[in-house]
Amino acid sequence: MTLTPVDDLPERAVRVRAPGKVNLSLRVGGRQADGYHPVSTVFQAVSVYEEVVATAAEDYTVTASGPQSELVPTDGSNLALRAARAVAERAGVDEGVHLHLVKGVPVAGGMAGGSADAAAALVACDALWSTGLSRDELLELAADLGSDVPFSLVGHTAVGQGRGHLLTPALSRGEFHWAFAVQDRGLSTAAVYAAFDELHAGAQDLEDRDVPLMQALLAGDATALGAALHNDLEAAALELDPGLAEPLAIATDAGALGVVVSGSGPTVAALARSRQHALAIAAAFTASGVADRVLTATGPVAGARVVAGE
Ligand SMILES: C[C@](O)(CO)[C@H](O)COP(=O)(O)OP(=O)(O)OC[C@H]1O[C@@H](n2ccc(N)nc2=O)[C@H](O)[C@@H]1O
Numbered sequence: 001m002t003l004t005p006v007d008d009l010p011e012r013a014v015r016v017r018a019p020g021k022v023n024l025s026l027r028v029g030g031r032q033a034d035g036y037h038p039v040s041t042v043f044q045a046v047s048v049y050e051e052v053v054a055t056a057a058e059d060y061t062v063t064a065s066g067p068q069s070e071l072v073p074t075d076g077s078n079l080a081l082r083a084a085r086a087v088a089e090r091a092g093v094d095e096g097v098h099l100h101l102v103k104g105v106p107v108a109g110g111m112a113g114g115s116a117d118a119a120a121a122l123v124a125c126d127a128l129w130s131t132g133l134s135r136d137e138l139l140e141l142a143a144d145l146g147s148d149v150p151f152s153l154v155g156h157t158a159v160g161q162g163r164g165h166l167l168t169p170a171l172s173r174g175e176f177h178w179a180f181a182v183q184d185r186g187l188s189t190a191a192v193y194a195a196f197d198e199l200h201a202g203a204q205d206l207e208d209r210d211v212p213l214m215q216a217l218l219a220g221d222a223t224a225l226g227a228a229l230h231n232d233l234e235a236a237a238l239e240l241d242p243g244l245a246e247p248l249a250i251a252t253d254a255g256a257l258g259v260v261v262s263g264s265g266p267t268v269a270a271l272a273r274s275r276q277h278a279l280a281i282a283a284a285f286t287a288s289g290v291a292d293r294v295l296t297a298t299g300p301v302a303g304a305r306v307v308a309g310e
Pocket residue numbers: 023026035036037038039041110112115145146147148149162163164189190193263264
């Protein structure tokens with residue numbers, strides 16, 4: 001098969017874009033026998049993107065560019081490379097691929113950057129090799145790669161249950177505006193869940209706690225959404241990284257409608273009234289020196305999709 005060359009892509013190459021996420025609500029139960037925690041979460045995909053360019057090759061290799069790309073492993077542990085191998089194995093493909101990752105999502109930042117790479121690689125390899133895997137097959141491969149990978153595939157807004165991998169689409173009206181305080185230092189997701197165990201003995205009740213949040217989304221009401229933001233991992237992230245109290249406070253002072261640690265942190269997500277207000281909160285983060293980098297974004301946005309080379 002020869003794919004039509006598009007813009008600067010070589011022949012037999014596919015470019016895919018996948019979004020990062022914010023957990024608008026993340027409720028966590030007690031650790032299960034398999035080492036994971038049952039969660040009830042509401043994901044929103046945001047316009048902070050990873051790009052993956054997959055080029056036909058004999059071997060499996062990966063390179064990365066963009067902010068913090070030096071932190072991304074380029075050996076077999078790379079989640080995107082593992083995703084490519086999973087597609088090949090499932091579809092019986094006997095060739096390799098070179099993946100180039102353009103990092104836009106913070107690394108180890110709680111916004112699912114590695115998961116977005118994996119979701120993008122699944123979609124890219126499926127297209128590159130014309131494997132024609134079904135949506136359900138891709139979702140199954142995604143869940144095996146990581147709890148957040150299925151959501152990076154589907155995007156928009158969804159409720160996640162189980163490990164976070166069982167998704168139900170949720171209705172959301174309009175566009176929400178965000179400012180993010182990004183840190184160079186990452187937080188290990190496993191370490192944050194372990195700190196959560198130390199802080200919380202016994203299971204939490206996960207049932208029906210997000211009715212006001214779902215209503216806020218349905219109404220497109222940013223003020224109500226801001227009031228409903230919630231993260232059970234926030235105290236654990238703050239325990240491991242007490243400095244995160246500063247961006248949380250700065251965003252509140254700057255009039256954020258709500259502010260929350262994103263997933264397992266350390267990125268802090270502030271919900272703004274408008275695009276202008278998001279820029280003002282980002283400027284407050286920068287001026288006060290509480291972030292190594294700032295981002296502004298909107299949500300919800302689509303999941304992993306081919307942008308060139310199909
Ligand atoms: C914090 C969140 O980003 C919220 O969406 C996710 O729960 C984490 O998703 P992820 O990074 O894809 O996590 P995985 O790669 O599946 O798991 C990494 C580690 O996090 C812990 N983990 C993850 C998900 C979960 N429901 N319970 C857990 O205890 C486990 O120690 C696991 O070994």
